[in-house]
Amino acid sequence: MPPIVLVLNGPNLNLLGTREPATYGHETLADISALCGRTAEELGLAVEFRQTNQESELIDWIHGARGRCAGIVINPAAWTHTSVAIRDALVASEVPVIEVHLSNVHARETFRHHSFVSSIAIGVMCGFGSHGYRLALEHFSQRLKG
Ligand code: DQA
Numbered sequence: 001m002p003p004i005v006l007v008l009n010g011p012n013l014n015l016l017g018t019r020e021p022a023t024y025g026h027e028t029l030a031d032i033s034a035l036c037g038r039t040a041e042e043l044g045l046a047v048e049f050r051q052t053n054q055e056s057e058l059i060d061w062i063h064g065a066r067g068r069c070a071g072i073v074i075n076p077a078a079w080t081h082t083s084v085a086i087r088d089a090l091v092a093s094e095v096p097v098i099e100v101h102l103s104n105v106h107a108r109e110t111f112r113h114h115s116f117v118s119s120i121a122i123g124v125m126c127g128f129g130s131h132g133y134r135l136a137l138e139h140f141s142q143r144l145k146g
Pocket of ligand 1: 077103
C-alpha cells in the first residue's frame with residue numbers, strides 16, 4: 001500500500017479557472033487534482049485530493065489524517081490568514097504539513113502576509129501556481145525515502 005498524502009484545499013478554490021485568473025491562472029481545481037494524481041502515480045504515492053468551503057469539514061479531514069496519512073499538502077486559502085483552529089488541528093494530527101499557495105501572498109495585500117500555518121509547516125510553496133503542489137509531493141516522496 002503506497003503512503004497516503006492528503007491534499008486539502010480551502011474556500012473558493014472550487015472557483016479556480018474563473019476566479020481572478022490574473023492572480024490564480026486559468027487552471028481549474030480539476031486540472032490541479034489531475035496533476036496531483038499523475039505526480040503521485042509517478043512517485044509511488046497515493047493522493048487524496050479534497051476541497052471544501054466549510055471550515056469544520058476541513059478540520060474533520062485533518063483529524064482523520066492522524067495515524068493514517070504520511071503527509072498533508074494544504075492550501076488553506078483565506079483560512080491561512082484567519083484560522084487558529086486549522087493550525088491547531090494540523091498540530092494535533094501529528095502529520096507533517098506543507099503549505100501551498102498558487103499566488104505569491106507576500107507580493108499581495110499585507111493581510112495575506114501572515115499565515116497561521118507557516119510556522120508549523122515543514123515548508124511553504126507560494127507563487128509557483130499549480131507547480132507548487134507538484135513540488136510539495138516531490139518533497140514528501142524524497143522525505144519518505146529517507
Ligand atoms: C491563496 C492565497 C490566499 O491569500 C487567498 O485567500 C486564496 C488563495 C493562493 O492559493 O494563492 O484563496 O491561498
